[in-house]
Amino acid sequence: MNKKSILTALIAELESELRRQMAANERASEGATNSETRAETKWDTCGLELSYLARGYAQQCELLAESILHFRNYTPPDFSDRSIDYGALVKVNADGELLFFFLAKYGGGTELQIEENEVTVITAQSPVGMALLNKKKGDKFGFRPGMKWTIESIE
Numbered sequence: 001m002n003k004k005s006i007l008t009a010l011i012a013e014l015e016s017e018l019r020r021q022m023a024a025n026e027r028a029s030e031g032a033t034n035s036e037t038r039a040e041t042k043w044d045t046c047g048l049e050l051s052y053l054a055r056g057y058a059q060q061c062e063l064l065a066e067s068i069l070h071f072r073n074y075t076p077p078d079f080s081d082r083s084i085d086y087g088a089l090v091k092v093n094a095d096g097e098l099l100f101f102f103l104a105k106y107g108g109g110t111e112l113q114i115e116e117n118e119v120t121v122i123t124a125q126s127p128v129g130m131a132l133l134n135k136k137k138g139d140k141f142g143f144r145p146g147m148k149w150t151i152e153s154i155e
Helices: 003-033 046-072 127-132
Strands: 089-094 097-103 111-114 117-122 149-154
Touching: 003 046, 003 097, 003 111, 097 127, 117 127
Parallel strands: 097 117
Antiparallel strands: 089 097, 089 149, 111 117
16 A cells, blocks of 8 residues: 555545535634624624634634645655654554554544555544554554554554
């Protein structure tokens, strides 16, 4: 599996999400400034709530734009004889099922279809990411009691 194809697919997914967030931001901003949502009483907060929502969407847009820029300029390192860190593509044997994780600074939870495999993007803050950090090929790990998965390969 090629990390370049993972990055290409991840950028496309993040760009798609950015377009959705920008559209939602535009709708919320229009609603916040619309004369129909102007407060008629002190308890009428529809316009105010829409302005908060628009700000939240704007913050999400900023983060998505930052992450897209990051990945466009990112070259993942080679992980020959290195422990797991950002940029690693990790193949895990989870009780007989093979799982693929790509450890990244952004895009956690994104699921990508690469070739015939599903690759899940994880961050170091996720339970799986925390469990994988600094591990090497052949190490066993888990993030729940009784769980012992094995790292098959690191690219």
